[in-house]
Amino acid sequence: MTSQNNMRRWLVFFSASLLFFYTFIQLNSLNAISADLLKSFNLDASGLGNLSAGYFYANFLFIFPAGLLLDHYSPRKLILFAMLLSVIGVFGFAHAHHVWVASLARIIMGVGGAFSFIGCIRIASRWFPSSQMALVAGLLNAIGMLGGLLAQFPITWLTQQYSWRTALSVDGALGVFCFIFIFLFVSDRPQKQSVIEPTQPFWRSIRQVFLKPNNWLCGLYTALINSPVFVLGALWGNMYLTQMEHLSAMTDSYVIMFLFLGNIIGSPLIGWISDLLQWRRRLMIASAFLALLFMLAMIFLSHLSIVSLAILFTLLGITTSAQILSYPIVTKTNSMATTGLANSIVSLTLIASGFIFQPLFGYLMELSDKPIHHVVTSYTAHDFVIAMSILPVSFLISMLIPFWIKTK
Numbered sequence: 001m002t003s004q005n006n007m008r009r010w011l012v013f014f015s016a017s018l019l020f021f022y023t024f025i026q027l028n029s030l031n032a033i034s035a036d037l038l039k040s041f042n043l044d045a046s047g048l049g050n051l052s053a054g055y056f057y058a059n060f061l062f063i064f065p066a067g068l069l070l071d072h073y074s075p076r077k078l079i080l081f082a083m084l085l086s087v088i089g090v091f092g093f094a095h096a097h098h099v100w101v102a103s104l105a106r107i108i109m110g111v112g113g114a115f116s117f118i119g120c121i122r123i124a125s126r127w128f129p130s131s132q133m134a135l136v137a138g139l140l141n142a143i144g145m146l147g148g149l150l151a152q153f154p155i156t157w158l159t160q161q162y163s164w165r166t167a168l169s170v171d172g173a174l175g176v177f178c179f180i181f182i183f184l185f186v187s188d189r190p191q192k193q194s195v196i197e198p199t200q201p202f203w204r205s206i207r208q209v210f211l212k213p214n215n216w217l218c219g220l221y222t223a224l225i226n227s228p229v230f231v232l233g234a235l236w237g238n239m240y241l242t243q244m245e246h247l248s249a250m251t252d253s254y255v256i257m258f259l260f261l262g263n264i265i266g267s268p269l270i271g272w273i274s275d276l277l278q279w280r281r282r283l284m285i286a287s288a289f290l291a292l293l294f295m296l297a298m299i300f301l302s303h304l305s306i307v308s309l310a311i312l313f314t315l316l317g318i319t320t321s322a323q324i325l326s327y328p329i330v331t332k333t334n335s336m337a338t339t340g341l342a343n344s345i346v347s348l349t350l351i352a353s354g355f356i357f358q359p360l361f362g363y364l365m366e367l368s369d370k371p372i373h374h375v376v377t378s379y380t381a382h383d384f385v386i387a388m389s390i391l392p393v394s395f396l397i398s399m400l401i402p403f404w405i406k407t408k
Helices: 003-040 045-072 075-094 099-113 116-127 130-150 153-161 164-185 202-210 213-225 227-245 249-277 280-300 306-333 336-365 381-388 390-404
Strands: none
Touching: 003 045, 003 075, 003 099, 003 116, 003 130, 003 153, 003 164, 003 227, 003 249, 045 075, 045 099, 045 116, 045 202, 045 227, 045 336, 075 099, 075 116, 075 164, 116 130, 116 306, 116 336, 130 153, 130 227, 130 249, 130 306, 153 164, 153 249, 202 336, 213 227, 213 280, 213 306, 213 336, 213 390, 227 249, 227 306, 227 336, 227 381, 227 390, 249 280, 249 306, 280 306, 280 381, 280 390, 306 336, 336 381, 336 390, 381 390
């Protein structure tokens, strides 16, 4: 491959990944504005969890059809369509004055997000050899985490300086820029590629992918080890740090950023090591074990300094990056005709964990009677410890799953 063609494929990949980058901002942006949303829409923790989960409900329902469509139609056109939906959802949420309107906007974002990761993986599978797919998946996840990082400190700052509506309007403008970039630089495949990809009827693809236990095991592993991103990064992290460590809103966002920074470091690193040594299963088990240790330290060590919290969140981000290993395994163990659909199984279970974990966390927070101050419900450190217990349990289960995953 010439250097020009090599540069071209990386340009296509990084341009397509802007969709995942952008949808990850939306997935995590409510964390930075959660306290403001409680006041604006008069919500309790359970209501906020349900509002956020609307994204995941839509993502869950549409991610399987997205995989089917990506296997049979132009990934470029579908990615552009998904980007457009995401932008419409962001602007809709920014101008919502009723909960049902905000919920509808989150649902629209979720539909767009269904095409994001698997759409980029589908395009990458046409431009890159299978021997590089773990690195590609790692880089893609790192780009998404950059979006998660951007959803923390910058959106918090814009919210404090102006309002959460202004912050999301700026977010929407960023989406317009991403749409233009994707339109200009993304192609479905190399121009000189003459290979005709095999296709098969919808129902045969569905049966083949659905009846393969390995796909579901990979999805379950990814869903469980990724749980801190959905729980702490996407919604509850700021409130948790305020109650448990008595930090300010800006400091909360600063600490949460290190979870995404860890993912940015860990995703390409774990992908590169996995491609180099072909250590899929070993890395999955070791990462889950280390994540369990770091999470227990976070929960049970009290009065941690900001530096200690930043280190723990970074280490947690690095270890949970092993969730990306499911995608190259699924790509390798399924036929080319069902690559998009098979990867949608992993994303399906991942997104399902989002709309399970976020409301579950809110439900556990509501188990005891709560005082109400100025219309907003007050939560104790004990409430957060109870709710946080779902994370170490998730890591414990994710340590066991790789023993049953077939990597070849």
